[in-house]
Structure formats: structure tokens, C-alpha cells
Amino acid sequence: MSPPLLELDDVYKSYGEEQVLSGVSFEMDAGDVDVVIGPSGSGKSTMLRCVNRLTEINGGDIYLDGDCITDANTDVNELRKQVGMVFQDFNLFAHLTALENVTLGLRKVRGMDKAAAQEKGYEHLEQVGLLDQADSYPAELSGGQKQRVGIARALAMDPKLLLFDEPTSALDPELVGEVVEVMRDLAAEGITMLVVSHEMGFARSAASDIIFLDDGRIVEHGPPEQLFENPQAARTGEFLSRLTHEGE
Amino acid sequence: MPPLPLQSDWAFVAGNLDLLLAGTGVTVGLTAASILLGFLLGFPAGAVEVYGRGPLKRAVETAGVVLRGTPLLVIIILLFFGLSVSSSAFVTATIALGLRSAAYQSQIFRGALQSVDEGQLEAARAIGMGRLQAIRGVVVPQALRRSVPGFQNEFTIVLKDTSIAIVIGLGELLTVGQNLYQGGQSTAALEIFLTVSLIYFVLTFVTNRSLDYIDDHFSIPGGERA
Numbered sequence: 001m002s003p004p005l006l007e008l009d010d011v012y013k014s015y016g017e018e019q020v021l022s023g024v025s026f027e028m029d030a031g032d033v034d035v036v037i038g039p040s041g042s043g044k045s046t047m048l049r050c051v052n053r054l055t056e057i058n059g060g061d062i063y064l065d066g067d068c069i070t071d072a073n074t075d076v077n078e079l080r081k082q083v084g085m086v087f088q089d090f091n092l093f094a095h096l097t098a099l100e101n102v103t104l105g106l107r108k109v110r111g112m113d114k115a116a117a118q119e120k121g122y123e124h125l126e127q128v129g130l131l132d133q134a135d136s137y138p139a140e141l142s143g144g145q146k147q148r149v150g151i152a153r154a155l156a157m158d159p160k161l162l163l164f165d166e167p168t169s170a171l172d173p174e175l176v177g178e179v180v181e182v183m184r185d186l187a188a189e190g191i192t193m194l195v196v197s198h199e200m201g202f203a204r205s206a207a208s209d210i211i212f213l214d215d216g217r218i219v220e221h222g223p224p225e226q227l228f229e230n231p232q233a234a235r236t237g238e239f240l241s242r243l244t245h246e247g248e
Numbered sequence: 249m250p251p252l253p254l255q256s257d258w259a260f261v262a263g264n265l266d267l268l269l270a271g272t273g274v275t276v277g278l279t280a281a282s283i284l285l286g287f288l289l290g291f292p293a294g295a296v297e298v299y300g301r302g303p304l305k306r307a308v309e310t311a312g313v314v315l316r317g318t319p320l321l322v323i324i325i326l327l328f329f330g331l332s333v334s335s336s337a338f339v340t341a342t343i344a345l346g347l348r349s350a351a352y353q354s355q356i357f358r359g360a361l362q363s364v365d366e367g368q369l370e371a372a373r374a375i376g377m378g379r380l381q382a383i384r385g386v387v388v389p390q391a392l393r394r395s396v397p398g399f400q401n402e403f404t405i406v407l408k409d410t411s412i413a414i415v416i417g418l419g420e421l422l423t424v425g426q427n428l429y430q431g432g433q434s435t436a437a438l439e440i441f442l443t444v445s446l447i448y449f450v451l452t453f454v455t456n457r458s459l460d461y462i463d464d465h466f467s468i469p470g471g472e473r474a
Contacts, residue, residue, distance in 0.1 A: 052374055080376040091371035094364075095390050095468050105375035108385060139470030150371075157375055 003066035005030040005192055006051065006161055012059035013046055013216075020046045022216040023060070028194065028209070030160070033187045035203040035224075036196045038213035039239065044196040045088075047213065048163050051194065052076075052083045065160065081109060084154030088166040090146040092138040098125060098149045099134040102156045110157070124152040128182050144175035148182055155186075162186070164195040198243060204228060212236050257436035261443050264428055271424030272447050274338070278410045278420055279451075281342045283403060286349025293350060294357030299383065308354070315351035320412050323348060328416040337418035341410070349406050356398035360391035393466050400459045404452045411448075421447060 004027035013021040020043045028034050036044045049055040051062060053069070053076050062070045069079050093101050099121045106117035125131050128148035138146055147167055154162055164183070168176045180202050187193060187206040197203065203210055203224060210227045212220040212235075220227060220236045231237040261268075296308045315323070324344040327333045334340050364387045372382035411422035425444040429437040 054370060054374060077376045077378055080374055085371075085374040087367060087371060087374075089367050091365075091367035093368055093371070093386050094471060095386075095393070104372075104385065105377065108381060109376040137469045137471060139468065153371075153375065 003063065004028060005032070005065060006194065007063040008047075008051075008060070009063070010060040011047070011050060011057050011062060013043070013050060013055065013057050020216050021050070021057070024213070024216070024218055025060075026211060026218060026221055028192065030192050031190045032208040033193045033195065033206050034209045034211055035207040036194065036211045036213055037198060037203065037239070037243070038219075042213045043216045044213050045165050048085075048165050048194065048196050051161070051163060052080050052085055054085075077109070081157055082160045083163060084157055084159035084161070085163045085165065086147070086150050086154050086167050088169050090138070090143075090150045090170070092146055092149055092153075094138050097135050097137055098130060098141065098145075098152075101138070101149055102153045105153065105157050120156060121152075124156045125149070127155065127185075128152045129178075142175060143171045144178045147171065147179045151179075151182055151186075155191075161192045161194065164193060164197060166196050166198075168197065168199055200244060212239065214239070256439060257434055258439055260428075260434040260436045261439045267424050267428065268421065268443060268447065271419060271421040272451075274419055275407070275410050275421040276451065278338065278341055278345065278413065278418070279403075279407045281338075282345035282349055282406050282410070285342060285346025286353045286402075286406070289346070289350035290353025291357050293354035294361060295383075297354060297358045298361045312351045312354055315348055316355075318348075320344065320348050320409055321415065324412055324416060337413065337416045340416060341413040341418050341420075345406055345409060345413075348409075349402060352402055352405075353399070356395045356402060357391060359398070360395040361387060363394055364390045390468075393463075393468065396459060396463045396466075400456055400463075403455050403459065407452055407455065408448055 007027045008024050011021050011024045012019075024043075024047060026034075036047065038044050046055055050057050051064075053074075057070055060070075061068050064079070064082065068074070093104065096104060099118065102121040102124055103112075103114075103117040106112045106120055107114065110117075112120070122131060122134060125134050128151050130145060130148050130152065133141060133145060133149075136145075138149070141149065151167075167183070168179050171179065176199065180199055183193070183195070183202060184206050195202075195207075207224050209221060210224050211218055212227065212233075214235060220231060220233045222232070226232070227236055228240065231240065293308045293312065296305055297312075300308065324341060327344050328337065328340045333343060368386050368390075369382055372386045373379065377385065410420055413420050414423045414426065417423065421444055425440045428440050429435065434440075
């Protein structure tokens with residue numbers, strides 16, 4: 001049996017006195033789309049950032065494809081080639097066009113030549129529906145377009161796993177749809193995704209599993225039907241009902 | 249010999265224009281050399297202040313504080329008469345102006361580097377770029393654009409401060425001007441200084457316009473001006 005694509009084993013993280021993650025464990029398989037929900041400050045983003053080691057953990061282990069990636073001798077740049085990330089605030093490179101945003105990693109990290117990188121760059125811009133904006137700079141794009149470039153930039157590296165850190169939270173409501181649609185397409189293509197998001201529509205329809213994180217612990221972890229229809233923990237039901245009411 | 253009558257004497261200025269222009273050449277050369285030295289030292293110094301740590305960072309910060317807190321006149325006299333770093337007045341003036349400019353340029357670049365939001369560096373790291381690679385490929389190109397206005401200021405300050413090299417006898421523009429009327433050949437001091445001032449003005453004006461052009465040329469479409 002092949003190991004899970006991603007495994008968190010009893011992960012702890014604290015910032016000084018403040019405990020952010022307190023023994024988080026879960027697994028996901030290739031092709032899974034797991035959505036992480038939870039109140040603000042529950043440790044969702046921190047957990048995500050531990051997976052590509054933008055944040056270092058204090059205890060436990062994280063495995064990617066069976067390899068421990070939280071060892072002291074893990075090459076973080078090698079790890080990050082395999083784990084893409086999409087940010088809440090897009091974080092596009094402001095001095096580069098949409099195409100150059102996508103090709104920078106291909107050229108500098110993958111060492112591709114310009115022509116090959118551009119060809120692949122166009123391919124991924126097309127995948128997110130932005131072929132016509134290839135030569136636009138970030139400041140010339142709408143929020144939704146920026147985030148789609150952010151997704152193309154991460155996809156271009158052909159990651160085994162794609163992390164989404166609240167990808168729609170910084171968007172105007174009318175721009176959320178175009179980003180969610182791209183994410184839905186990726187899910188359907190079998191891209192493995194770990195998504196921190198409160199887009200309940202996406203969670204319901206695209207998620208393999210939903211992970212409810214509260215106060216640095218996983219309160220409940222199961223398929224969307226379970227969490228939405230028949231939550232096992234009282235806290236889950238309480239949180240979800242508040243979320244859906246606020247969303248309406 | 250009776251004192252020369254006080255009357256305007258532009259003919260004297262015109263007759264010595266070749267000397268003034270030679271002095272202008274020295275001023276331009278000294279400015280260029282000093283700005284270049286200031287850039288070569290100041291840019292890395294600014295980067296160390298933002299990204300460095302430990303003794304190196306402290307050393308750079310301390311050097312900056314000392315240089316910014318010492319009058320240029322003192323630096324140049326100390327280097328020439330005190331430490332005798334070079335027998336050449338031009339070289340000494342270049343070092344003095346260059347060091348002082350490095351201390352100021354480091355702050356221009358420090359501010360510009362810090363103004364590029366942290367998220368972009370993080371995004372570059374997240375696609376597997378090394379720290380230095382990410383700083384060089386993502387932060388520096390934007391920081392250089394943002395430092396143009398501050399650099400414009402620094403350029404004009406250095407240009408005019410080259411006149412301080414008069415105290416070590418370097419034949420730059422102001423020195424040439426002063427020698428002309430102190431030689432007793434003319435009382436046209438006012439005419440000479442007006443001409444000298446005009447030349448400084450033309451130089452700063454042309455420099456500023458050129459940097460404006462660079463600012464425009466490299467500005468990021470749709471974004472803030474560079």
C-alpha cells in the first residue's frame with residue numbers, strides 16, 4: 001500500500017507562550033481535496049504554512065509521499081517545488097507580467113529555457129482562463145484575475161499538492177465565483193488540494209473531506225455530508241450554523 | 249595701481265569661460281565618481297541593514313550613523329590632511345563624497361527594500377526560490393524603481409557638495425571661479441559667482457530631467473510611478 005500523499009503526525013506549533021497548533025494529525029491521499037474550516041485564530045493558516053515550511057513546527061512530523069519533510073536536513077527549496085501555494089493577498093510579483101509571474105519559477109527554479117517556460121506559462125494561463133491577459137501587469141488586473149494568475153503560478157511548478165490559504169477572502173463578492181470555478185476545475189482534474197476556505201458551496205461540492213479546526217485541535221474530520229448534515233461534535237454544528245447564517 | 253572701478257565685467261567671465269568649463273568637467277567627473285562609489289557601497293549596505301544580522305549589520309549601521317553625523321567638510325579635511333589617504337585631491341574628494349553618499353544612499357535603498365511587501369518574497373520562496381535568489385529577482389528590481397526619487401535628491405546634493413573640495417585645492421568649478429577673481433585680475437566676483445551658480449543649476453536640472461525620464465521609462469504599467 002502506498003503511503004498517504006500528506007500526513008501530519010501530532011504537529012505542535014507555538015509562538016512563544018501562545019499555542020497555535022496542539023497535536024494536529026490527519027492524512028490525505030493523492031487526488032483528495034480537503035477543506036479546512038474553523039474560527040479565525042484557530043490555526044488554519046498556520047497549519048497550511050507548516051506544510052511548505054514557511055512556518056516551522058515545534059513538535060511532531062509531516063510526511064509528503066512517505067518522506068519526512070520536517071527533518072533538519074530537508075531541503076526546503078526541493079520541498080517547495082513539490083508543494084504549491086496560493087495566497088489570500090495574491091502576492092503576485094508586481095514588476096512582472098502575468099506570464100512572467102508564471103514563468104519566473106520555471107526559469108529560476110526548474111531551469112527551463114525562455115521559450116519552453118513561456119509555452120508552459122501560456123498553457124497554465126489558459127487553464128485559468130487568462131490567456132488574453134498574459135502581458136498585463138498585476139496592477140492592471142482585477143482581484144479575481146490576480147488570484148487566477150496566482151493559481152497558474154503555483155500550478156506551473158507541477159506540484160504534488162496545492163495549498164490554498166483563504167484564496168477568496170480578499171476578493172469582492174462578485175469576483176469570488178471566477179476563482180471558485182477554477183478551483184472546482186482543478187479538483188475535477190484530480191489535483192490534490194488542501195484548502196483553507198469558508199466557501200461553503202465549494203466545500204460541499206468539491207471536498208473529499210472537511211477538517212474542522214478549533215483552538216489548534218482538529219475537532220472533527222470527515223466527508224462534507226457528515227459535517228454538514230450530521231456533525232458528530234456539538235462545536236462543529238454550532239460553528240457551521242453560525243457560518244451559514246452569516247453567509248446568508 | 250588704483251583699484252579697478254566697480255562695474256559689471258561680463259567680458260572677463262566670457263574671456264575665461266574655457267577655465268570655468270574645465271572646472272565644470274572636474275565637477276561632473278567628481279560627482280559621477282562619488283555617486284558611483286556611493287552606490288557600490290550604499291546599495292549593499294542598505295541590503296545588509298534590511299536582510300543582514302549580527303556583527304555585520306551592526307558594523308554597517310554604526311558606520312552609517314558616524315558618516316551621516318559628521319560634516320562633509322570635516323570628513324574631507326580629515327582624509328586629506330589628517331590621514332593623507334591619497335596625494336591626489338580628486339581621489340580624496342571622491343572618497344569623502346563617496347563615503348558620505350554611501351551612508352545616505354544606504355538609507356534610500358533600505359527604505360525602498362522595506363517598502364516591497366513581504367508577501368512577494370514569501371511567494372517567491374514558496375515556488376522554491378532561494379532567499380538570495382528571491383531578493384535579487386523579486387524585491388531588488390522593485391526597490392530600485394522606488395529609490396529613483398530619493399536618488400534624484402542625493403544626486404543633486406552630491407553635485408553641489410563637490411564644491412567643498414575647494415578646501416583641498418581641487419580645481420573644480422567653484423575653485424576655478426574663486427581663483428579667477430582672487431588673482432586680482434578682476435573684481436567681477438558677482439559675475440563669476442552668478443555664472444558658476446548658473447552652471448550648477450543647469451547641471452542639476454539636466455540630471456533631474458534625466459532621472460525623471462528613467463523613472464517614467466521603468467515605471468510598472470498600471471502601478472505606482474517607479
